[in-house]
Amino acid sequence: xxxxxxxxxxxxxxxxxxxxxxxxxxxxxxxxxxxxxxxxxxxxxxxxxxxxxxxxxxxxxxxxxxxxxxxxxxxxxxxxxxxxxxxxxxxxxxxxxxxxxxxxxxxxxxxxxxxxx
Amino acid sequence: xxxxxxxxxxxxxxxxxxxxxxxxxxxxxxxxxxxxxxxxxxxxxxxxxxxxxxxxxxxxxxxxxxxxxxxxxxxxxxxxxxxxxxxxxxxxxxxxxxxxxxxxxxxxxx
Numbered sequence: 499x500x501x502x503x504x505x506x507x508x509x510x511x512x513x514x515x516x517x518x519x520x521x522x523x524x525x526x527x528x529x530x531x532x533x534x535x536x537x538x539x540x541x542x543x544x545x546x547x548x549x550x551x552x553x554x555x556x557x558x559x560x561x562x563x564x565x566x567x568x569x570x571x572x573x574x575x576x577x578x579x580x581x582x583x584x585x586x587x588x589x590x591x592x593x594x595x596x597x598x599x600x601x602x603x604x605x606x607x608x609x610x611x612x613x614x615x
Numbered sequence: 616x617x618x619x620x621x622x623x624x625x626x627x628x629x630x631x632x633x634x635x636x637x638x639x640x641x642x643x644x645x646x647x648x649x650x651x652x653x654x655x656x657x658x659x660x661x662x663x664x665x666x667x668x669x670x671x672x673x674x675x676x677x678x679x680x681x682x683x684x685x686x687x688x689x690x691x692x693x694x695x696x697x698x699x700x701x702x703x704x705x706x707x708x709x710x711x712x713x714x715x716x717x718x719x720x721x722x723x724x725x
Binding site for chain 1: 647649651653656657658659660661664702706711712713714715716717718
């Protein structure tokens with residue numbers, strides 16, 4: 499299967515600082531990427547849809563000014579958590595959509611564990 | 616987003632087949648049925664997907680009801696490495712978002 503890589507795998511930051519998470523599709527081009535957040539023992543919650551070269555589309559209840567998404571190339575999307583607070587501590591997961599004739603699949607990164615202290 | 620219903624948890628003995636059910640009574644004609652699984656502290660892993668016909672791959676089989684209101688993921692011989700949370704997801708043909716439900720936590724007993 500295709501490979502999607504996230505960096506970093508985990509990060510600890512101080513309250514009030516910003517953290518950037520990268521999501522790369524390593525062996526295919528992805529015009530669409532998605533960002534999810536997952537709290538312990540819960541399912542993945544879709545935060546936003548990231549389209550290359552255009553503004554991200556955020557799900558209802560997700561603050562676009564707090565979670566900045568940039569999809570500057572066909573292989574890279576970034577999520578920046580601005581002014582992070584302890585309640586932002588979570589597992590953040592990206593996925594990249596690979597489109598081929600008659601088939602669309604989403605490949606997921608390994609996730610980034612964010613801890614805000 | 617179209618909704619799926621799965622049992623919260625299931626158990627299986629090692630090397631026995633496992634049938635994981637999913638109900639999706641509000642599925643539309645163009646929704647694809649996807650299955651992913653997630654091991655602890657990892658991102659979801661693709662398992663299988665289909666539209667109308669049953670599908671087989673090296674990991675599993677997908678049986679889709681004739682009316683498409685339900686589907687079943689079949690693991691032919693469960694191994695300890697198959698212990699994970701299995702998610703059944705409907706993907707609309709437009710938008711392509713994958714909305715995750717609660718999933719089924721599969722425990723494989725040695």
